[in-house]
Amino acid sequence: MRRRDVIKGVVSSAVAWPLAARAQHSAIPVIGYLDSRSPEAVEDRLRGFRQGLKEAGYTEGENITILYRWADDRMDRLPLLAADLISRSVAAIITAGPPSALAAKAATTSIPIIFLVGSDPVQLGLATSLSRPTGNLTGIDIFTGESVAKRLEVLRDLLPHAARMGVLVNPADAGATDAQLKEIDAAARAMGLQIQVHNADTRAEIDAAFEAMGRDRPDAVFAGTTAFLNGRRVQLAQLAAFYRLPAI
Numbered sequence: 001m002r003r004r005d006v007i008k009g010v011v012s013s014a015v016a017w018p019l020a021a022r023a024q025h026s027a028i029p030v031i032g033y034l035d036s037r038s039p040e041a042v043e044d045r046l047r048g049f050r051q052g053l054k055e056a057g058y059t060e061g062e063n064i065t066i067l068y069r070w071a072d073d074r075m076d077r078l079p080l081l082a083a084d085l086i087s088r089s090v091a092a093i094i095t096a097g098p099p100s101a102l103a104a105k106a107a108t109t110s111i112p113i114i115f116l117v118g119s120d121p122v123q124l125g126l127a128t129s130l131s132r133p134t135g136n137l138t139g140i141d142i143f144t145g146e147s148v149a150k151r152l153e154v155l156r157d158l159l160p161h162a163a164r165m166g167v168l169v170n171p172a173d174a175g176a177t178d179a180q181l182k183e184i185d186a187a188a189r190a191m192g193l194q195i196q197v198h199n200a201d202t203r204a205e206i207d208a209a210f211e212a213m214g215r216d217r218p219d220a221v222f223a224g225t226t227a228f229l230n231g232r233r234v235q236l237a238q239l240a241a242f243y244r245l246p247a248i
Contacts, residue, residue, distance in 0.1 A: 013132040020098060029058075030065045030130060032085035032093040036101045041231030049094070051234065066131050069160045071100070073228055075172045078103035095139075096114050097227025100177050106139060109241050113137045117176070118225050124175040145176065148183035149190075155248045156191055156222030162219035165195045166245070168209055168236075172201040173226040201228070206235055214243035219246035 011025035033049075035042065035187060050060055067088060069081035082103045092112040095101040105126060113136055121127040126137055132244040150154055167184055169177045181197070188195045198209035198219060213221060223236050224231055240247035 001151060018088055027063055028063060029091045030067060030088065032088070033066055034078070034082055034085060034092040034093055034104055035069070035096045035116065036073065036075055036078060036099045036232040037096075037226050038069045039068065045096070065177050073231075075099050076200075079107065082107040099173055099227065100124070101126055101137070101139070102175075107243065109136055111136060113139075115139035118142050119176045119179045121147070123179055138215045145179050145183065149187040151248050152184070152187045152191060152193070152222065155222065156193075156219070156248070159220055160244055163192070163194060164218045164248075165193050166209075166213040166216070166218035166221045167195050167197045167224070168199060168200055168206070169197060169224040170226040170228045171199045173228060176226050177224060184222065184224075195222075203232065203235065206232060206239065210239040210243055210245070213245060218245070221245045223247060 002137055010228045039046065042118075053060065053064065056221060067085060067090060069085060071077040071081060078100055082093070082100075085104075086108050089186065090111065092103045093108075095104050095113060095115045098115075100120070101113065101117065102125065103117075104111075105115045115126055115137060116139055117123070117124060117126065121137075121139065121141055122130060126139070127133045128135070152165075155165075165182075165188060171177055184195065195218065196213075198212060198240060200206040202232050220241060229236070236247065
């Protein structure tokens with residue numbers, strides 16, 4: 001089953017319960033969608049999200065309204081965008097990635113928040129327990145953080161003589177990035193790989209990081225998985241091809 005299908009099914013189920021609970025208060029439920037990226041970066045996931053809602057009985061523009069708030073890769077805008085959604089009394093807030101989920105969590109303790117993250121929600125501060133969650137947050141972990149070692153193994157299988165690795169991370173997403181760097185460091189040491197970390201919080205910084213790696217010529221490039229970097233996957237692939245750097 002494709003990841004998008006899993007996300008679609010789980011998120012649609014998670015959204016349905018606050019909508020049903022509040023349907024009696026509004027003829028057409030209104031939900032908020034908070035994302036640190038731009039809509040162009042997540043077109044495929046938006047299609048899956050809308051399809052999941054439709055399968056749960058909700059069609060945008062007919063019996064549900066969605067208020068989209070995009071930070072356009074400016075993390076500092078998220079608290080203001082979250083506050084705006086809350087001021088509009090949305091029935092629930094959908095978030096993608098730790099930065100938007102944490103911004104929503106800091107803004108409300110009553111409106112249901114549904115998150116999608118790639119690392120342990122407890123470590124990220126989104127839940128106190130996986131077995132007994134409390135508060136107004138629920139969601140899914142797609143385990144991209146836990147797959148770090150496996151991704152390095154795949155890259156090493158393709159490049160058995162690789163010794164130096166460039167690692168691209170997104171420090172603005174501190175919780176996810178810190179967790180991934182710990183996994184990367186441990187796995188790299190076990191494989192005898194030297195790593196050089198490059199930080200990027202903007203499109204221009206991704207360009208600059210690849211330009212630096214193009215000069216330094218590591219044997220391969222490992223891109224971390226955060227909402228921002230996932231949204232820039234086309235740029236990452238194009239730069240890796242331009243500089244002729246094997247990448248994962």
